Amino acid sequence: MSTQNKASLPVIRRLPKYYRYISDMKKNGVTKISSSELARMMGTTASQVRQDFNCFGGFGQQGIGYQIDVLWEEINHLLFHDGKLNTILIGTGRLGRAIFGYLTAEARGYHLMAAFDCNPDEIGKKLPGDIPISDIRDLSAVCGGVVPDVAVLCIPRQSAMQLAPKLVGMGIKGFWNFSHYDLSVDYEGITVENVHLGDSLMTLGYRVRND
Amino acid sequence: MSTQNKASLPVIRRLPKYYRYISDMKKNGVTKISSSELARMMGTTASQVRQDFNCFGGFGQQGIGYQIDVLWEEINHLLFHDGKLNTILIGTGRLGRAIFGYLTAEARGYHLMAAFDCNPDEIGKKLPGDIPISDIRDLSAVCGGVVPDVAVLCIPRQSAMQLAPKLVGMGIKGFWNFSHYDLSVDYEGITVENVHLGDSLMTLGYRVRND
DNA sequence: TAGATTGTTAATCGATTAACAATC
DNA sequence: TAGATTGTTAATCGATTAACAATC
Numbered sequence: 001m002s003t004q005n006k007a008s009l010p011v012i013r014r015l016p017k018y019y020r021y022i023s024d025m026k027k028n029g030v031t032k033i034s035s036s037e038l039a040r041m042m043g044t045t046a047s048q049v050r051q052d053f054n055c056f057g058g059f060g061q062q063g064i065g066y067q068i069d070v071l072w073e074e075i076n077h078l079l080f081h082d083g084k085l086n087t088i089l090i091g092t093g094r095l096g097r098a099i100f101g102y103l104t105a106e107a108r109g110y111h112l113m114a115a116f117d118c119n120p121d122e123i124g125k126k127l128p129g130d131i132p133i134s135d136i137r138d139l140s141a142v143c144g145g146v147v148p149d150v151a152v153l154c155i156p157r158q159s160a161m162q163l164a165p166k167l168v169g170m171g172i173k174g175f176w177n178f179s180h181y182d183l184s185v186d187y188e189g190i191t192v193e194n195v196h197l198g199d200s201l202m203t204l205g206y207r208v209r210n211d
Numbered sequence: 212m213s214t215q216n217k218a219s220l221p222v223i224r225r226l227p228k229y230y231r232y233i234s235d236m237k238k239n240g241v242t243k244i245s246s247s248e249l250a251r252m253m254g255t256t257a258s259q260v261r262q263d264f265n266c267f268g269g270f271g272q273q274g275i276g277y278q279i280d281v282l283w284e285e286i287n288h289l290l291f292h293d294g295k296l297n298t299i300l301i302g303t304g305r306l307g308r309a310i311f312g313y314l315t316a317e318a319r320g321y322h323l324m325a326a327f328d329c330n331p332d333e334i335g336k337k338l339p340g341d342i343p344i345s346d347i348r349d350l351s352a353v354c355g356g357v358v359p360d361v362a363v364l365c366i367p368r369q370s371a372m373q374l375a376p377k378l379v380g381m382g383i384k385g386f387w388n389f390s391h392y393d394l395s396v397d398y399e400g401i402t403v404e405n406v407h408l409g410d411s412l413m414t415l416g417y418r419v420r421n422d
Numbered sequence: 423t424a425g426a427t428t429g430t431t432a433a434t435c436g437a438t439t440a441a442c443a444a445t446c
Numbered sequence: 447t448a449g450a451t452t453g454t455t456a457a458t459c460g461a462t463t464a465a466c467a468a469t470c
Binding site for chain 4: 245246247257261262264265269271272273274275276277
């Protein structure tokens with residue numbers, strides 16, 4: 001077992017990537033893996049893999065490696081707290097509907113509770129799977145006492161600026177923020193940045209160096 | 212002027228955020244700003260702002276601050292090399308169409324050259340603005356000798372795995388990668404990671420700490 | 423036991439922050 | 447000139463990597 005070092009933000013950031021690789025191997029029937037092999041696959045170092053996993057408790061076997069099942073369970077727990085994260089979609093325009101499709105068809109670990117918009121033409125319509133689009137003003141009522149785990153913001157920046165404090169006030173602590181508004185909130189010392197469509201790192205990296 | 216230190220990846224990553232804040236101020240008629248005020252707005256430190264800007268040459272005025280116009284020009288140049296980045300969209304499903312909307316209506320600095328899909332039902336249709344959807348197999352022909360600056364991948368992972376090497380082979384160096392495939396390429400020493408929908412940092416940060 | 427591979431500490435590296443001289 | 451604020455060097459902090467003892 002171990003020291004349970006608190007995980008730093010860089011470590012936390014890497015978890016989803018570990019999760020994708022491990023889910024894949026699990027699906028393909030792989031049963032165990034060493035830190036060095038996983039590192040090679042992911043383009044990192046064995047040291048980093050071991051350090052990372054050890055932040056959450058030693059779940060490898062010395063001399064043997066890591067059991068895929070165990071790894072998957074652990075990271076699945078860390079990311080999704082077992083079960084699914086109650087999620088609300090805010091904004092059902094083009095981007096909102098695309099994310100909706102991804103959320104319901106491909107993403108795992110999320111359960112869509114409700115969808116909201118402020119456009120009267122949208123309100124009352126249903127998204128595939130019989131999810132009704134509610135009026136954003138009825139947010140609390142529709143959630144009915146349940147505080148969502150995650151809010152997916154697919155609304156213009158101005159709207160997000162107004163809405164965000166309300167969502168945070170409701171106790172929502174997880175966001176997928178596509179609003180172009182820098183919603184940064186501190187939870188237990190972790191400030192999390194937002195990802196914006198169009199902040200193309202690869203393009204940036206290349207161009208800047210080439211200057 | 213200055214030492215022209217090479218910019219590190221963390222610095223490069225921050226550029227789009229600077230760009231958003233500065234574009235905003237420019238739009239609002241603000242003409243100058245100090246590193247400390249910009250830092251306060253962005254939630255960082257004055258030191259970091261000055262260090263960052265100095266990687267690209269000293270474009271502030273001692274005793275005065277930074278001219279918004281100058282800052283904007285410099286960062287716009289770094290990010291978009293003046294003019295627009297020739298961009299191709301690959302995959303015109305739900306997500307592809309959403310990104311298309313964003314790309315043409317909201318994002319600036321990108322020029323959509325062409326759109327591709329592999330679905331015969333999609334090929335031949337037109338996206339708003341009279342952009343035809345071409346067969347992905349005709350990629351080179353449609354681009355006609357022009358190497359796109361950026362490819363936006365809105366296709367399943369399996370397809371991306373097959374297509375990516377071809378795109379890199381064509382000389383494409385910029386990607387917005389929504390494919391769930393870790394396309395990592397090294398350019399001049401910079402390895403760039405991919406951003407995946409669903410890698411919800413804020414959710415992660417919160418849950419992991421709370422465990 | 424010998425070989426392998428983890429868990430964990432120590433060393434290195436790099437990024438951020440602080441300090442201050444330069445200068446507008 | 448005095449005040450302000452940058453440009454830049456030095457100090458600190460934190461993350462990554464290396465090394466190795468523990469142990470399966």
